[in-house]
Amino acid sequence: MPGEGPGSNTHKWLELAVPLLSFGGALVAILSFTQGLPLDFRYPALGCVLASFVLAYLAWIRPKKDIVALTTPIYSLIFFIVPTEYMSGIILQLLYATSLTILVVRLKYRFGRPGMALSGGKELAEPLRTYVEQTRDVWTGISPEAAHHATVAFVRFAEGEFGETAQRSGTAAGQPDDVGNTPCLTRAFMIVSEHATLMDQSLSRPATYRTFLPEDSGMLAKPLLPAQDDDGGFYTTLDNALLLLFSAAWNASGEDRPHLLTCQAFAQKLLIGK
Amino acid sequence: MKIGNIDVKVSIVAIAVFVVFTILLVAASVYSMDVRSQLIWLVPGLFMLLVIPMALNYMSRSQYAELKPIYEAEAKTVRVKLINENMVGKIVRVEGVVERVYFQFLNRPQYLVADRSGEISVKMFTSPDEDVKVNDVVEVLGQVIRRYIVTGDPVVNCVSIRKIKKE
Structure with missing residues (x-):
């Protein structure tokens, strides 16, 4: 069956990487905030940026393209490149990570299996x-x-x-x-x-x-x-x-x-x- | 509203925008002398919010009406399954059942049309002649394009969608 070859395991890991990276970044931000460690908000936000790129890649390799998922890297850069107040930055990261997770689930169930340009x-x-x-x-x-x-x-x-x-x-x-x-x-x-x-x-x-x-x-x-x-x-x-x-x-x-x-x-x- | 042979339809969004700005203008002109003095510009500007979408709809619909006979002459009847990325640019006729309708309120409806071989997105960039609903059996005339112009799965850029009788 297409999509069940050796590459499909990689795709599963990549799908899992989207919530892990985005929520992981948010978790690092929360921990550094609660421990009082001085950390630029943009470092933990890298998790959301990377997760956006992974999501965009997963959207790109499907024959049916999801334009919302494809454009998430642009939004991630717009949202997280500008320095912001730490607490609102954490809330933004959590909301963004939730959105990416919803998008990866939507991609999986509504846009078919990965099948790079047959x-x-x-x-x-x-x-x-x-x-x-x-x-x-x-x-x-x-x-x-x-x-x-x-x-x-x-x-x-x-x-x-x-x-x-x-x-x-x-x-x-x-x-x-x-x-x-x-x-x-x-x-x-x-x-x-x-x-x-x-x-x-x-x-x-x-x-x-x-x-x-x-x-x-x-x-x-x-x-x-x-x-x-x-x-x-x-x-x-x-x-x-x-x-x-x-x-x-x-x-x-x-x-x-x-x-x-x-x-x-x-x-x-x-x-x-x- | 009919202009010549073209039945011009304004989307509900354009009407809503017009209504909202009318209310705002009325409220502002009641409370502000400055606004009242500018009504000579503001009222025509307000009506442009309706006139411009109507003009655009008229232009697109008259263009589509001109294209329809050309497409009727050139189109090849194909089953949905046979439409593929190698057919981009080809003019096709598809018959099937409407399974979903999206964005009708924007006057840019998108239909999911299915026959026994599969289903395909049918995009229309103006309002259709007929009010097409889910479960209607339709004949679609259009050109095969990619969903996002240069990439994406093949879809039909619809010039005409009309209901046909169920056999």
């Missing part, structure tokens, strides 16, 4: 990587041209260029010799071409449409469920076809991988979405 990464993330690796051996016989067609079809579809996707997929589907012993790739091209044509013309689902054959089922990312209605089956077929093109392109055309990585978030969405 499209900007250099590797495939789970669960897409597992699917692509599982289907790797199937693509040994396809030509570089067919793999490149798959890349272009997938990328153009992700970009919403449905007319070009239809045309490119149709061309690729008409060259069965290029796909070696994987006729399911031809079927994937045909399915994508059909869907892209319908979408380009904003047409609704036809009564009959292209599907994969039962023998392709082992290569499909998302099984067709018996309980699925026609709409569900229609769109799952498209998801499977697009993911097959992605896998073929990734495994058979190394040069095209940077282009595929720019669409990784879309591929992940197809794989884990409804």
Whole structure:
């Protein structure tokens, strides 16, 4: 599952660091006040400043950005850079630490899991990587041209260029010799071409449409469920076809991988979405 | 209020500001001779608090009305799930159910529209033609943008949102 890798422990510690740093700073300020130690208010306030930066980092690494959390470092500097009376400074720190704690909880539950810019990464993330690796051996016989067609079809579809996707997929589907012993790739091209044509013309689902054959089922990312209605089956077929093109392109055309990585978030969405 | 074909709507916030400043001006002019002598400037200034938001609303709504046929011609109907960051700049048509409505009182409504494949934020920078509420089935026309212009998840910058009949 995304977000449950080795990095997720670090994220948990960082989430915990926000209240610890901010309230810790306030605690130091209270202790120095009660013990009568002369300490500039801005030193313990560093806890809140650091906690703000940690919070902003946690907000930044989520695909869905929280602008409130992202701007907290600015507020921390505005609030704590100016010298203030010690007692009011402690109250300000306590209120600020409470706000940061509420914001980190809000971030955790309303802005999803951390997932640093999938499209900007250099590797495939789970669960897409597992699917692509599982289907790797199937693509040994396809030509570089067919793999490149798959890349272009997938990328153009992700970009919403449905007319070009239809045309490119149709061309690729008409060259069965290029796909070696994987006729399911031809079927994937045909399915994508059909869907892209319908979408380009904003047409609704036809009564009959292209599907994969039962023998392709082992290569499909998302099984067709018996309980699925026609709409569900229609769109799952498209998801499977697009993911097959992605896998073929990734495994058979190394040069095209940077282009595929720019669409990784879309591929992940197809794989884990409804 | 209708100007030409455009139904101009002033937000409740603008009306509240106008009312508050009217009360303040009336109170101040009762107690202060200096304020009374400046009423020739203050009263038009007060009305500008209503006129400026109305003018802005008229301009934005007339601009959106001009864009609507262009968007209707260019938009591709897509499911919510297919909208992704690679589609930024594309004009899309989305059909779905309104799950949440935010900031309607500011005349800058933001809707959470869902279809069977997922949900997406639909932002509108002016008041819509129709009063759209939660659970309404709608058709949205708009452009895919990033939530914070250069970063953030893809959202739809809405030019038109209209209720459609439930099938």
